[in-house]
Amino acid sequence: MRQIAQGRNEVVKKVSDCYRIALLPGDGIGPEVTAEAVRALRAAEALAGGFSIETEELSAGAGEYLRSGDPLPESVFERIPEFDAILLGAMGLPEVRWPGGVEMTPQLDLRERLDLYNGVRPVYLFHADDSPLKGRRAGDIDFVIVRESTEGLFSTRKVACDLSADAATDTMLITRLGAERVIRAAFKLALTRRRRLTLVDKANVLPSMAYFRSVFDRVAGEYPGVETDHVYVDAAALYFVNQPERFDVVVTENMFGDILSDLAAALVGGMGMAPSADIGDRYAVFQPSHGSAPGIAGMGIANPVAAILSAAMMLDWFDTAATRRAAGVIRGAVSGVFSNRAARTRDMGGTMTTGELAEAIIGAMPTVLESGRTA
């Protein structure tokens, strides 16, 4: 279940085995699922050994905006270099908006300001019954979407829009540097998996996407060991549903990746099962792909698995034998717990609370470690 190819850039590799993690729990269910991810991290740390973690909570999000007038205060942003990684819950609330009408999205600001271009979105089916697709067993759906996360169709998202004007535009920005670096990251990931990389674009219609494809084809020459293909984004939506097993690693621009990640999450149980990492050359943010789900916030029923698996991705990114082992323990425990169809939160048809599911996953960790069934 390889999900991150490279660990941290050699330049920032550290000598100490203590990792400082900034927690940004955020809004809605963010704090609930982040708390369970930290519990799982601590359990894996204690069991696997060989490293330690320290956490500190920082405030950002719609709630912070209501308090201070800024969803990502500079006093928070400037502290980021003190940490080895950021674990984020979820941000934004539908009723808290900028005057122009859009929601607060400090998580997007973080991606852009920290240059987190490599958006890694693993899609893995733990149990046949969790997929709406017929006849798929655990592990049959196992691919990773690599979403460019700093440009693409999100590039003009901050340009003010005159709502009374007769037209509005957004710009799909693809730069050579932006395309090359995310495509290389996807190739490197494919080399650690089944060595297949699919470019998802719209090169038949959009010039920016024809450019993206030309960069892809050129970079592909550097990786002769990886089999490649091109799929238009509309066809990708179809193939995700009727042939998901054809995919290993998929690379695409920002907006297509945003949409396809949610579709892919639906194949494996929903947003509560969709972890993610946004990785740059220096910094990385790990967060569940879901939003703040205000409709269920505070009820204790949010699915913590996406957040827990995101924490495991963070351990992979630290890239030592000990942290990779701990990540494998977490994923193995999720896999073990999910083999029992009853162990689910409400979003997946079960009755467990957020805390009960996290507790079951933590409880499964010692057996996973002893049996070597890490994932």
Ligand code: ATP
């Ligand atoms: P965003 O725009 O920030 O991505 P969104 O409004 O599209 O957010 P989510 O907050 O991700 O949507 O929620 C989509 C649906 O999935 C909602 O019905 C929500 O309750 C449900 N959901 C999301 N995350 C979870 C979770 N961890 N556990 C249970 N249900 C969840």
